[in-house]
Amino acid sequence: xxxxxxxxxxxxxxxxxxxLTLGVYLFFSGHNAxxxxxxxxxxxxxxIILLYVTYDIDTIQKKMPFDFKKVAALGVLIATGTGLGAIxxxxxxxxxxxxxxxxxFIGDKHLTTVTLFExxxxxxxxxxxxxxxxxxxxxx
Amino acid sequence: MNNIIVLPLxxxxxxxxxLVFLRNYIVVQRMITITTMIAVSIISFFLLELVQREGIIxxxxxxxxxxxxxxxxxxxFSVLMVLTSSIVTVFCLLYAFSTIGERxxxxxxxxxxxxxxxxxxxxxxxxxxxxxxxxxxxxxxxxYVLVALGGEKVQLRESLKYVLINVIGSSIxxxxxxxxxxxxxxxxxxxxxxxxxxxxxxxxxxxxxxxxFIVFSLKAGLVLFFWLPGSYVVPPTAVxxxxxxxxxxxxxxxxxxxxxxxxPHQPEVTHTIIGIFAGATIIxxxxxxxxxxxxxxxAAYNIVIAVGFILIGLAVGTESAIAGSVYYLIHDMxxxxxxxxxxxxxxxxxxxxxxxxxxxxxxxxxLFGWIYFLTMLALVGIPPLSGFVGKVxxxxxxxxxxxxxxLFLGFASSLVVLFSLLKIFLSSFFGETIITNEDKKPxxxxxxxxxIALALCMIAIGLGAEQLLVYVQDATNIxxxxxxxxxxxxxxx
Numbered sequence: 198x199x200x201x202x203x204x205x206x207x208x209x210x211x212x213x214x215x216x217l218t219l220g221v222y223l224f225f226s227g228h229n230a231x232x233x234x235x236x237x238x239x240x241x242x243x244x245i246i247l248l249y250v251t252y253d254i255d256t257i258q259k260k261m262p263f264d265f266k267k268v269a270a271l272g273v274l275i276a277t278g279t280g281l282g283a284i285x286x287x288x289x290x291x292x293x294x295x296x297x298x299x300x301x302f303i304g305d306k307h308l309t310t311v312t313l314f315e316x317x318x319x320x321x322x323x324x325x326x327x328x329x330x331x332x333x334x335x336x337x
Numbered sequence: 338m339n340n341i342i343v344l345p346l347x348x349x350x351x352x353x354x355x356l357v358f359l360r361n362y363i364v365v366q367r368m369i370t371i372t373t374m375i376a377v378s379i380i381s382f383f384l385l386e387l388v389q390r391e392g393i394i395x396x397x398x399x400x401x402x403x404x405x406x407x408x409x410x411x412x413x414f415s416v417l418m419v420l421t422s423s424i425v426t427v428f429c430l431l432y433a434f435s436t437i438g439e440r441x442x443x444x445x446x447x448x449x450x451x452x453x454x455x456x457x458x459x460x461x462x463x464x465x466x467x468x469x470x471x472x473x474x475x476x477x478x479x480x481y482v483l484v485a486l487g488g489e490k491v492q493l494r495e496s497l498k499y500v501l502i503n504v505i506g507s508s509i510x511x512x513x514x515x516x517x518x519x520x521x522x523x524x525x526x527x528x529x530x531x532x533x534x535x536x537x538x539x540x541x542x543x544x545x546x547x548x549x550f551i552v553f554s555l556k557a558g559l560v561l562f563f564w565l566p567g568s569y570v571v572p573p574t575a576v577x578x579x580x581x582x583x584x585x586x587x588x589x590x591x592x593x594x595x596x597x598x599x600x601p602h603q604p605e606v607t608h609t610i611i612g613i614f615a616g617a618t619i620i621x622x623x624x625x626x627x628x629x630x631x632x633x634x635x636a637a638y639n640i641v642i643a644v645g646f647i648l649i650g651l652a653v654g655t656e657s658a659i660a661g662s663v664y665y666l667i668h669d670m671x672x673x674x675x676x677x678x679x680x681x682x683x684x685x686x687x688x689x690x691x692x693x694x695x696x697x698x699x700x701x702x703x704l705f706g707w708i709y710f711l712t713m714l715a716l717v718g719i720p721p722l723s724g725f726v727g728k729v730x731x732x733x734x735x736x737x738x739x740x741x742x743x744l745f746l747g748f749a750s751s752l753v754v755l756f757s758l759l760k761i762f763l764s765s766f767f768g769e770t771i772i773t774n775e776d777k778k779p780x781x782x783x784x785x786x787x788x789i790a791l792a793l794c795m796i797a798i799g800l801g802a803e804q805l806l807v808y809v810q811d812a813t814n815i816x817x818x819x820x821x822x823x824x825x826x827x828x829x830x
Contacts, residue, residue, distance in 0.1 A: 270357035277351050284340040289400045290347070290409075 202251070209251045216244040227315050234315030238322030245323065246330050254334065265331065269324025276317030279310060339396040341387070342409045344380050345419050345458040346472075348373060353451035363442045367434050370447040374427045374454070381420040385808065388416050393815065393825035395464060403464075403826055404525035410464035410826060414663060414812035418461045418590055421667050424794065425582045425674045426454050428787040432678050433575035435781035436685060441573060444486055450579065453479035460587045464826060466517070467524045469591065470510055473556070477503050480584060483576045484568055492571045499568040506555040513548040520545065527826035530599045530819055538602035546600035546607055553595065557588025559648060560614045562641045566625065569640070570633040574681025577633075581640050582674035586666060589644060593651050593662065597816040598823075604654060612652035612743055618645030619750045626757040631690050632680040632765070635757050639676065639716065642750050643669045649743045650731045658734020660813040664805070665727030668798055672715050672723060675791040676758075678784070679709050683765060686778050692761050697770030701777055706766045708788050713758040715795045717751050723798035726806070 224237025248257050283292040295309035352373040356366050388394060393412045397403060430450065437446065456476025463469050481503075485496035518524060520541055521532045533542055555561045569580050596607055622641035629635045647669065650662030682705065687695045699706030715722035728751065735744035798805060815821050 267358065270354050273354045274351070277347060277354065280343075280347060281351065284343070284347075287340070289397055290340050290343045291398045292400055 205251055209247060213244055213248060216247065217241060220244060224315065224319055225312070228309060228311045234318030235322055237315075238319035239326070241319065242323040242326035245327055249327075249330065249334075254331070265324045265327040267324070269321050269328065272317045272320030272322070272324055274317070275320065276314050279314045279317065282310075339394050339411075341380065341384055342394065342396045342411045342462060343398075345377050345384075345423065346409075346455050346462065348377055348380075349451040349455035349458070350475075353448040353455065356448045356451070357445060360443065360445065363439065366442065366447050367430075370451060371427065371430050371434075373451065374423060374430060377454070377458070378420065378423040378427060381416060381423050384411055385413070385416045385420055387411075388413055389808070389811070393822060395826055404523050404528035407468050408464045408525070408826070409462045410527075410822075411462060412812070412815050412822060412825075413808055414593075414816060415461045415590075417663070417667060417808055417812060418586070418670075419458050421670045422454065422457055422461070422583050422586075425670055425791075426450070426579065428791050428794075429575050429578045429582070429674055429678070431787040431790070432578070432784050433573070435783035436681075437573050437575055441486060446483070446486060446576075449479045449482045449486070450576070452476075453483065453579065453583070457583045457587055461590060464526050465524055466526050466529065467514060469526075470507070470514060473510070473587070473591075474507060476584070476587065477507070480580065483580075484572050487571075487573065489571070495568040495571045498564055502555065502564045506552055509548065509555075510552040513545055513552060516541075516545045516548065525826070526594070526598060527823045531823050531827060533599060533602065534819075538600060542600065543603050543606055546595070546603075547610065549595055549600075550592070550607065550610070553588050553591045554614060555588075556585070557592060557648075558585045558618075558641050558644050559588070559592070560618050560621070562618065562622070562644075565641060566634050566637040569637045570631075574678060574685065577681060578674045578677035581636070581677045582670045585640055585644055586670055589647055589666060592648065593659075593816065596651060597659070598819045601654075601819065608652050608654055611648055612740065615645045615648040615652050616743055616746050618642075618648070619746045623750055623753040626753060629757075630692050632683055632692055632695075632761055633690060635692075635761060636673075636676050636680045639754060639757065640673055642754060643673065643716075646728075646731070646747050646750060649740075649747050650734060652743065653731075653734045653738045653740050655734040655737045656813055656817050657730050657737065659816050660806075660809050661727050661730025661732075661734055663809050663812050663816075664730060664802075665724070667805070667809075668715070668723040668727050668795070671791055671794045671798065672712060675708075675712050675788065675795065676716065678788060678791070679705070679712060680761070682780070682784060682788075683761075686780070687772070692764045695765035695771070696768040697766070697772070699766040700770040701772050702780055704785070705780060705788070708792050709766065710762060711792055712795070713755070713762060715799070716758065717755040721796075721799045721802075723795045725799060726802045 220237050220240035223232035223240055224234060227233030227237065280291045283290055293309065293311040295307060298306050298308055300306055352369060356369060359365050388411050393410060396409045398407045453476055456472050456479060459472035460469055460476060463472055481496065481500050484499050485492055521529050523529055523532060558565045569577055596611065600607060619642055622638050622645060625638035626635050626642065629638060647662050647665050650658040683695060683698065684690055689695050715724050718724035718728040731747060732744060
């Protein structure tokens with residue numbers, strides 16, 4: 198029996214953009230202000246889980262054909278990869294660097310390698326959380 | 338730059354993640370795994386030589402100076418442990434390839450073995466006690482999966498217990514760390530040691546030390562080993578051997594590190610309790626080993642006895658006793674891995690676990706039988722095999738300190754070890770053979786190779802005692818003089 202969830206579906210269509218934007222915002226504000234890969238990842242993952250709850254697993258899997266176990270693995274790979282990069286450049290393990298760059302149209306931007314590390318953390322969190330929820334939901 | 342120190346941690350973890358993407362290519366997985374572990378072994382060997390040349394070396398992550406940042410420290414003791422654990426892992430993997438079966442290999446088992454090794458190496462190398470907690474967790478997470486993987490009913494039961502006990506242990510660890518941080522305001526091990534020495538080890542700090550002691554005892558199987566015989570016998574043999582060789586030893590390492598570096602100032606409280614626990618562990622472990630007729634359980638109780646024996650050295654605390662502990666720790670990692678692989682192979686060959694149902698194995702597999710005999714001699718401590726020097730040194734230290742009770746218990750336990758292992762040998766290897774030539778299973782060549790290699794390691798540790806003792810003595814020197822360690826970490830270079 199399908200429950201009548203038209204309100205949920207309608208609300209989610211709008212709210213999901215707010216949640217995902219907040220997740221991305223938290224992720225980018227991370228290394229200097231409250232936020233970061235972990236929290237950004239949590240918010241993004243909760244957005245994705247909300248989609249799974251609202252629509253069914255099959256629909257979402259058709260639109261987002263990722264194996265979330267591999268997403269988590271990719272995240273760890275990126276995060277540890279930044280550490281290995283530091284070893285390759287012969288500075289202490291996990292050293293990070295940053296710099297200001299001039300771009301056409303958008304002007305001065307502060308770019309950091311820690312964002313890459315945080316991206317790895319975010320992907321790991323998303324992958325792990327979604328995998329957990331999906332494994333629980335598969336239980337009969 | 339000392340980035341080499343972090344390689345034994347990061348290489349296994351990085352490779353473990355890469356293996357996730359190669360799930361269906363089992364042969365590639367095997368090749369990558371074994372190459373990685375051989376590489377880690379070689380790197381650890383270079384690291385050992387480097388530490389010999391340059392003394393204690395450290396790596397400040399991201400360049401944050403101690404005591405503010407996290408750091409990895411390589412001294413002779415930790416690098417010896419890393420080297421031994423990496424070599425043992427290579428041979429356990431060799432055994433796993435021929436026996437573990439495709440079902441496990443498909444389920445990321447090599448990834449988890451590598452994560453386990455990464456956690457173990459990290460625990461040995463870290464110089465920050467919170468980081469020690471993190472590395473413990475990495476190791477434990479991997480071990481939870483390895484215990485449960487396979488999905489048999491008994492595995493589910495034992496893994497539930499195992500996870501529960503370790504989660505409780507970890508939360509107590511965290512509480513102890515909170516207490517420690519609130520009293521000494523630092524988590525860097527060298528800095529803690531310095532502050533505890535300056536302020537004097539008051540009752541509050543001794544209490545914190547004892548809480549840490551309980552946590553590490555739980556992980557090492559010191560008195561609190563009730564979970565160990567159950568959960569160590571359910572996973573596949575190669576995983577059992579890895580657990581036997583590595584997991585409890587990390588707990589023992591943490592105990593030795595904590596009570597030689599950070600809290601050595603109240604030996605009449607802490608070291609007395611360690612001594613009582615070590616004695617009790619030996620007695621209880623011996624009772625378990627004598628009572629059991631299941632080969633796997635007998636082997637598991639032998640781990641417990643060895644843990645008690647190693648900690649006699651710490652409890653006594655003289656220089657030769659601690660040297661004996663370090664030496665015996667190295668020996669025990671190799672010998673216990675081999676013992677578990679051998680009894681696992683017995684179960685694989687006969688399909689039985691009780692010694693009464695096996696007989697005459699030595700007629701079917703003579704070399705296998707004699708390697709078991711050799712392992713037994715090494716564990717008992719017959720010269721010139723690997724157990725001898727460690728036992729002599731611990732015995733010498735106990736006599737120097739006048740701890741005759743511990744001395745007696747330690748050496749009486751050797752007899753019990755001999756008896757329990759001889760029980761297996763007499764009833765399962767000797768006697769009328771029960772396996773006819775038609776149903777004789779061939780012994781996988783790769784397994785035989787790993788037995789021979791580990792047996793050779795044991796003989797080498799025994800015969801090469803003189804070369805190895807140079808390293809062991811250096812490790813001991815740092816353990817009994819914590820100021821060397823503290824100066825190396827905290828002095829500005």
